[in-house]
Amino acid sequence: MRAGGGFGLGLSFFLIVVVLVPFSxxxxxxxxxxxxxxxxxxxxxxxxLLSLDRIFxxxxxxxxxxxxxxxxxxxxAIVSVKALAHWLTTGLPLVLAAxxxxxxxxxxxxxxxWVIISLFLGTxxxxxxxxxxxxxxxxxxRGxxxxxxLVLPLYVPTLIFGAEVARRGAEGLAVTTPLLxxxxxxxxxxxxxxxxSAAVLRVNxx
Amino acid sequence: MNLNTLWEYANPKKxxxxxxxxxxxxxxxxxxxxxxxxVWGFFFTPDDYRQxxxxxxxxxxxxxxxxxxxxxxxxxxxxxxxxxxRHHVSALAARAAAPVGLxxxxxxxxxxxxxxxxxxxxxxxxxxxxxxxxxxxxxxxxYIALWAAIENDDTAADLTSILCLVGSVFALLSRxxxxxxxxxxxxxxxxxxxxxxxxxxTFKLPLYVSMAxxxxxxxxxxxMRTRTEIRARRLRVLIARQRMEHA
Numbered sequence: 001m002r003a004g005g006g007f008g009l010g011l012s013f014f015l016i017v018v019v020l021v022p023f024s025x026x027x028x029x030x031x032x033x034x035x036x037x038x039x040x041x042x043x044x045x046x047x048x049l050l051s052l053d054r055i056f057x058x059x060x061x062x063x064x065x066x067x068x069x070x071x072x073x074x075x076x077a078i079v080s081v082k083a084l085a086h087w088l089t090t091g092l093p094l095v096l097a098a099x100x101x102x103x104x105x106x107x108x109x110x111x112x113x114w115v116i117i118s119l120f121l122g123t124x125x126x127x128x129x130x131x132x133x134x135x136x137x138x139x140x141x142r143g144x145x146x147x148x149x150l151v152l153p154l155y156v157p158t159l160i161f162g163a164e165v166a167r168r169g170a171e172g173l174a175v176t177t178p179l180l181x182x183x184x185x186x187x188x189x190x191x192x193x194x195x196x197s198a199a200v201l202r203v204n205x206x
Numbered sequence: 207m208n209l210n211t212l213w214e215y216a217n218p219k220k221x222x223x224x225x226x227x228x229x230x231x232x233x234x235x236x237x238x239x240x241x242x243x244x245v246w247g248f249f250f251t252p253d254d255y256r257q258x259x260x261x262x263x264x265x266x267x268x269x270x271x272x273x274x275x276x277x278x279x280x281x282x283x284x285x286x287x288x289x290x291x292r293h294h295v296s297a298l299a300a301r302a303a304a305p306v307g308l309x310x311x312x313x314x315x316x317x318x319x320x321x322x323x324x325x326x327x328x329x330x331x332x333x334x335x336x337x338x339x340x341x342x343x344x345x346x347x348x349y350i351a352l353w354a355a356i357e358n359d360d361t362a363a364d365l366t367s368i369l370c371l372v373g374s375v376f377a378l379l380s381r382x383x384x385x386x387x388x389x390x391x392x393x394x395x396x397x398x399x400x401x402x403x404x405x406x407x408t409f410k411l412p413l414y415v416s417m418a419x420x421x422x423x424x425x426x427x428x429x430m431r432t433r434t435e436i437r438a439r440r441l442r443v444l445i446a447r448q449r450m451e452h453a
Contacts, residue, residue, distance in 0.1 A: 146355050153344040154376045157383040196372050203364040
């Protein structure tokens with residue numbers, strides 16, 4: 001994350017996406033309020049995606065990734081910590097910024113709580129899945145577009161359940177089922193995906 | 207030398223030799239069953255009393271949808287074989303199957319849209335089955351793009367295999383996630399052992415024949431493409447060797 005500008009860049013991107021939405025769909029508050037949870041989720045997801053290639057790129061270029069690989073720490077731990085770092089610098093700020101941007105989209109009163117909760121629960125999964133994608137494309141020049149193509153389909157379940165929690169919450173419906181499923185996706189990816197990311201990284205460092 | 211190199215060199219050769227004999231038969235049989243099934247289905251079955259003759263697109267739609275999923279399943283198995291046994295033909299077969307699966311998915315989506323227009327009054331609906339096929343299409347695209355992006359053959363095989371494993375889990379997750387997300391417009395399974403409203407034998411038999419035709423077509427295409435991949439790789443090695451000698 002050093003010198004990457006990942007921290008501010010993701011946030012600014014999130015802001016820009018949300019600001020552009022009223023320009024594209026029109027300034028009706030009722031319509032904006034209805035789509036606000038989905039727009040916030042999509043914006044957060046895209047902002048997350050934007051900073052993925054920075055997870056390993058700089059360490060790959062200056063060779064510190066090789067040093068990390070030869071360290072006594074298992075590769076699984078390295079990718080997990082990398083994912084955690086990505087979440088702390090990208091996911092968490094997005095969660096904190098979401099309510100402010102919700103204001104711009106006239107998000108209904110009940111929605112704030114569930115947008116924050118769903119993003120807080122869901123963005124770790126986005127970071128872990130994204131770390132897998134970043135590990136896949138680490139050695140490639142101009143891998144950014146490929147990274148998006150690989151990662152976006154993997155984001156589908158997280159997005160569905162996360163946005164469903166936010167939408168149902170904003171409409172005042174019961175959110176337990178999608179909330180539990182979202183939590184399940186996050187826990188499952190945190191538990192299992194680092195093994196795949198580590199395996200992929202080992203191949204790329206061969 | 208060791209067993210690893212034995213696998214590496216012996217098997218592609220044996221594969222080519224075996225498929226030399228098998229491929230014409232499979233291809234011929236595929237053409238025969240596919241032709242028979244489609245002609246039978248299109249021209250020698252009665253129209254459905256509710257759907258009219260539009261129902262006949264089922265002879266393309268169902269078999270291609272079947273193969274779209276089975277192609278991914280085959281890629282999953284061959285990817286596992288590659289990861290476990292380092293069997294080069296296996297990795298190449300997975301690579302060869304991907305574009306075929308992609309086209310099968312596309313055929314299923316397109317015929318579905320053409321069928322959906324008169325029946326549902328819409329080309330597209332965000333129905334779970336349609337949506338999960340679209341997602342499957344994206345998985346195929348990503349898989350093929352990753353193969354194309356990586357220069358080193360073994361690295362590409364390793365990375366795409368792991369992507370295939372992870373992708374399978376997420377494709378399955380997506381399948382159930384979209385079920386949860388939207389209720390369906392698509393009819394239930396046309397062929398099933400479970401009791402319920404099912405197709406009559408007159409429609410079912412030609413459907414079975416064209417399904418067999420699609421399976422054979424898929425096998426023939428994958429065999430053919432795998433042979434091409436093996437030869438392309440040999441060619442690359444030969445060209446590289448020649449360059450080394452001249453340099």
